[in-house]
Amino acid sequence: MISFDQAYTHVLEHTLELGVEVVPLMQSLQRVLAEDICADRDFPPFDRATKDGIAINYSDHINTDHIFQIEGVAAAGAPQQELRTVGNCVEVMTGAVVPKNTDTVIMYEHISITDNVAVINEKVTKGQNIHYKGSDEKAGAVLLTKGIKITAAEIGVMATVGKSYVTVKANPKITTIATGNELVEVDAVPLPHQIRKSNTITLEAALQTRAIPTNTLHLIDNKEALSKSLQTALEQNDVLLLSGGVSKGKFDFIPEVMESLGVEKVFHRVAQRPGKPFWFGVHKELKTVIFSFPGNPVSTFANFHVYFLPWLHKCWNIPVANQYIKLSGEIHIKPPLTRFIQVCTKREKGGIYAVPISENGSGDLLSLSKSNGFICLQPREKGYRSGELVAFISTK
Numbered sequence: 001m002i003s004f005d006q007a008y009t010h011v012l013e014h015t016l017e018l019g020v021e022v023v024p025l026m027q028s029l030q031r032v033l034a035e036d037i038c039a040d041r042d043f044p045p046f047d048r049a050t051k052d053g054i055a056i057n058y059s060d061h062i063n064t065d066h067i068f069q070i071e072g073v074a075a076a077g078a079p080q081q082e083l084r085t086v087g088n089c090v091e092v093m094t095g096a097v098v099p100k101n102t103d104t105v106i107m108y109e110h111i112s113i114t115d116n117v118a119v120i121n122e123k124v125t126k127g128q129n130i131h132y133k134g135s136d137e138k139a140g141a142v143l144l145t146k147g148i149k150i151t152a153a154e155i156g157v158m159a160t161v162g163k164s165y166v167t168v169k170a171n172p173k174i175t176t177i178a179t180g181n182e183l184v185e186v187d188a189v190p191l192p193h194q195i196r197k198s199n200t201i202t203l204e205a206a207l208q209t210r211a212i213p214t215n216t217l218h219l220i221d222n223k224e225a226l227s228k229s230l231q232t233a234l235e236q237n238d239v240l241l242l243s244g245g246v247s248k249g250k251f252d253f254i255p256e257v258m259e260s261l262g263v264e265k266v267f268h269r270v271a272q273r274p275g276k277p278f279w280f281g282v283h284k285e286l287k288t289v290i291f292s293f294p295g296n297p298v299s300t301f302a303n304f305h306v307y308f309l310p311w312l313h314k315c316w317n318i319p320v321a322n323q324y325i326k327l328s329g330e331i332h333i334k335p336p337l338t339r340f341i342q343v344c345t346k347r348e349k350g351g352i353y354a355v356p357i358s359e360n361g362s363g364d365l366l367s368l369s370k371s372n373g374f375i376c377l378q379p380r381e382k383g384y385r386s387g388e389l390v391a392f393i394s395t396k
C-alpha cells in the first residue's frame, strides 16, 4: 500500500495530451480558453454618451447664457450627427455617438426644455458624461489570456469582440462505469436485495457541471462480460472512471480483468480513508487512463475530487486552486491513514472554518448532500488544533 502523497504524484505523472478544439461561443462556457482574445476595435468604439440629455460644445456654454436651441436628436444605433450651428445643442441618448462639434453632455434632470429650447440649471464640467473612444482598451489589446476558465463574464467579452467560435482545451473522452449485480436503474423499483445505482450518476453530474460530456455503462460482476465490455471501453475512450469491484471480495474482478486486457497497474490501495482500495492504471498502447474507484459512494466521490479533478487540470495546463481553511475543533489523525473528512464550511470573524458533518461511514451517500467539501488531514502523532489551517477540497 502506498501513501496518499505517492498516489497523488503517480496520478499526476500520467496525464494525457488533450489538444484543443474550436466550439461555438455558448459551448465554451466552463471550458478552458486556449487562445488569447484581443480587442477587435477600440473599447468603446466611439465617444459614447453615458446619459440621456443634450450634447453641447462647452465653449458655447460660457457664451450663451446657458440657453441652447435644440437642433436634432441623436439616438443609440444612429450614425454620428453633427452640431451645425454654434450655440445650439443636440438631444442625445445613452449609447449614442456624441455628435461632431460637441464635447459635453448634460442630463435631462439638469435642464428644462420649453419650445425646443433647453436651459441649463446646474454647474457643467467640460467633457462630462462621455465614455471616450478607447478609454477601456485600445484595439489589439489582449482582453482574455489563454488558460482561464470561461464563465458568463468571459462569454460577454468574447461576444463583444465577435468571437462566435472559440478555441478551448479539448475534453477527454470519458466513460463512467458502474459495476455490480446489485445495481438497478434510477426509474426501477429495487428488490429488497438491490439498490439504485447512484455513483456513476453522481460522477456524470460532477462532469456535466464542468461541461464535460460522458458516456455511461453498467457492467455486471462477471469476468467474461467485464472483459468484453472493458476492452471496447478502453479502445473508445481517453479515460475510464469506474466504481466498485476493486476490494477484496469474491466478485471484485476489476484489477484482474484490467491487467488481463493489458492495462498496466500503477498502484492499488492507498493509505487513506475513505477510498483505500483505489486502483489506478494506464493502457500505454491505447493511451487510456483508468481511475477505478472503490464502490462505496463516499469513496468514489472523494477520489474523483481528490485525484481526477487535479489530473484533469494538469492535462489542461491550469493550476489547481488549493484552498486552506481553519479547523473548527481538535481532531487526532493517528497514522497510517490520510483522512478525507466531510465538512460544511462556515464563515466567521476569524476566517472560514471547516465543521465536520455527522455521517455514517463511506456507504452513507446521503451525507454527501450535507457537506460542501472534504478536508485532507495527513496522519501525525500530534493532534490537529482548533483554528489550524488545513487543505480544503470543495465539492459544490
Ligand SMILES: Nc1nc2c(c(=O)[nH]1)N[C@H]1C(S)=C(S)[C@@H](COP(=O)(O)OP(=O)(O)OC[C@H]3O[C@@H](n4cnc5c(N)ncnc54)[C@H](O)[C@@H]3O)O[C@H]1N2
Pocket (backbone or CB within 6 Å): 178, 179, 180, 182, 183, 195, 196, 197, 198, 199, 200, 243, 244, 245, 246, 247, 248, 249, 252, 274, 275, 276, 277, 293, 294, 295, 296, 297, 299, 362, 363
Ligand atoms: N475484506 C475487505 N473488505 C473490504 C475492504 C477491505 O480492505 N478488506 N475495503 C472496504 C472499502 S474501504 C471499500 S470502499 C469497499 C470497496 O468495495 P469495491 O470497490 O469492491 O466495491 P463493491 O464491492 O462493488 O461495492 C461496495 C459498496 O458500494 C456499493 N456500490 C457500488 N457501486 C455503486 C453504485 N454505482 N452506486 C451506489 N452504490 C454502489 C455496493 O453496493 C457496495 O455496498 O470495500 C470494503 N470491503
Ligand code: MOO
Pocket (backbone or CB within 6 Å): 273, 274, 275, 276, 277, 294, 296, 298, 299, 362, 363
Ligand atoms: O474506502 Mo472505504 O470508503 O473506507 O469504505
Ligand SMILES: [Mg+2]
Pocket (backbone or CB within 6 Å): 244, 245, 246, 247, 248, 249, 251, 252, 295
Ligand atoms: Mg467489493
